[in-house]
Amino acid sequence: MTESIHIGKDALQQLPELLKNRAFSKVVVLVDENTLPHCYSILKPYLPAHDLIQIKSGEEHKTLQTCEYIWQRMTELNLDRWSVLVNLGGGVIGDMGGFCAAVFKRGIFFVQVPTTLLAQVDASVGGKTGIDFHGLKNHIGVYQEPQAVFINPAFLQTLPQRELKSGYAEIIKHWLIADKEAFLEQRHIGLFTEDWEGLIRHSVSIKSRVVEQDPLEGGLRKILNFGHTVGHAVESFLLEQPGRALLHGEAVAVGMLCEAWISRKRELLSSEELDKIETFLATIYEKVPLTEQDIQHIAQLALQDKKNTRSTINCTLLQGIGKAVYDQPITVQEIVESLRYYTLL
Ligand SMILES: NC(=O)c1ccc[n+]([C@@H]2O[C@H](COP(=O)([O-])OP(=O)(O)OC[C@H]3O[C@@H](n4cnc5c(N)ncnc54)[C@H](O)[C@@H]3O)[C@@H](O)[C@H]2O)c1
Numbered sequence: 001m002t003e004s005i006h007i008g009k010d011a012l013q014q015l016p017e018l019l020k021n022r023a024f025s026k027v028v029v030l031v032d033e034n035t036l037p038h039c040y041s042i043l044k045p046y047l048p049a050h051d052l053i054q055i056k057s058g059e060e061h062k063t064l065q066t067c068e069y070i071w072q073r074m075t076e077l078n079l080d081r082w083s084v085l086v087n088l089g090g091g092v093i094g095d096m097g098g099f100c101a102a103v104f105k106r107g108i109f110f111v112q113v114p115t116t117l118l119a120q121v122d123a124s125v126g127g128k129t130g131i132d133f134h135g136l137k138n139h140i141g142v143y144q145e146p147q148a149v150f151i152n153p154a155f156l157q158t159l160p161q162r163e164l165k166s167g168y169a170e171i172i173k174h175w176l177i178a179d180k181e182a183f184l185e186q187r188h189i190g191l192f193t194e195d196w197e198g199l200i201r202h203s204v205s206i207k208s209r210v211v212e213q214d215p216l217e218g219g220l221r222k223i224l225n226f227g228h229t230v231g232h233a234v235e236s237f238l239l240e241q242p243g244r245a246l247l248h249g250e251a252v253a254v255g256m257l258c259e260a261w262i263s264r265k266r267e268l269l270s271s272e273e274l275d276k277i278e279t280f281l282a283t284i285y286e287k288v289p290l291t292e293q294d295i296q297h298i299a300q301l302a303l304q305d306k307k308n309t310r311s312t313i314n315c316t317l318l319q320g321i322g323k324a325v326y327d328q329p330i331t332v333q334e335i336v337e338s339l340r341y342y343t344l345l
């Protein structure tokens with residue numbers, strides 16, 4: 001695991017040393033209306049004098065418009081290239097704050113302090129930063145590693161159950177692509193775990209191992225995108241439908257079911273394994289109602305996936321539980337069929 005990722009209840013104790021050693025000219029903390037009341041008091045004792053930038057929470061604000069506001073505030077606060085932005089929040093704050101820092105004055109430093117399960121096990125690790133554009137997920141962004149990541153499971157105490165479940169989807173994804181034993185054992189414990197730190201460490205180690213080998217997603221890193229070809233299309237589509245938006249992990253759960261079904265269709269996955277995946281996910285995630293018209297729209301959105309080459313949709317599929325294969329060409333029609341299958345589950 002990368003040395004700059006600190007995990008545990010004392011993780012933040014490493015932060016003052018980092019801030020002191022690098023002698024940053026200014027420290028600014030990016031928060032939203034939830035992380036300010038719930039998380040800032042945990043972080044504050046570890047910070048020198050600093051300013052705050054507050055934005056609205058939620059995927060609908062992971063946009064260029066919010067970036068403009070952040071850059072405007074950074075300018076008003078006179079940040080120079082030796083400033084550091086501390087992103088205190090979930091994946092939206094981490095992705096967008098990381099992106100804003102990476103391009104402000106061609107790049108200032110940033111640190112990730114993830115406060116949701118999803119951000120602790122996935123989004124804060126690996127250097128993908130970015131925003132949504134015209135409803136398309138992470139359509140604009142750059143790869144830029146933070147100075148360090150500080151993961152304190154204590155932040156999860158105030159996180160709503162629905163958000164915990166969303167983050168758990170990325171943990172399940174890590175098991176499905178890389179650790180069969182963990183999937184088979186842990187699924188009986190599910191969200192009743194008391195060992196968040198152990199689960200986080202395990203997930204981060206899986207993700208870090210992949211990212212270290214292929215940081216810019218030339219090949220292997222695409223396995224981390226299992227469930228996202230269909231999942232991002234579902235998420236993008238429902239984000240634009242009033243009252244129907246899903247959380248990222250909820251959409252990934254739908255995507256994993258569809259892509260597991262396509263894996264079965266290709267005889268990469270046995271019907272017993274597909275059944276195990278379906279049964280487990282059904283115990284956690286509610287069924288998302290989709291009409292035939294929705295399905296047609298969603299399948300078209302997959303044509304914008306970042307793993308595609310020319311007009312080929314390259315999907316990551318499962319070759320049995322615990323092993324993933326990337327760059328598997330699939331068709332829009334197969335996505336339609338997989339979503340129809342999902343609606344009948
Ligand atoms: N960069 C990556 O590798 C990567 C990986 C996975 C997901 N993502 C992105 O992450 C985003 C989803 O992240 P998320 O699930 O963390 O959502 P999020 O950032 O929207 O946070 C979820 C909600 O929880 C609130 N919150 C955060 N911490 C809290 C706490 N401790 N207590 C109470 N409330 C708290 C937030 O204000 C927000 O309302 C998506 O945009 C997704 O595309 C990125």
Ligand SMILES: O=C(O)C(=O)C[C@@H](O)[C@H](O)[C@H](O)COP(=O)(O)O
Pocket residue numbers: 122125126128137138170221224225228306
């Ligand atoms: O880190 C990665 O690589 C991932 O694919 C992790 C995903 O869980 C995450 O949602 C990521 O943001 C998706 O990246 P994208 O390139 O498909 O936008």
Ligand SMILES: [Zn+2]
Pocket residue numbers: 122170228248252
């Ligand atoms: Zn994801």
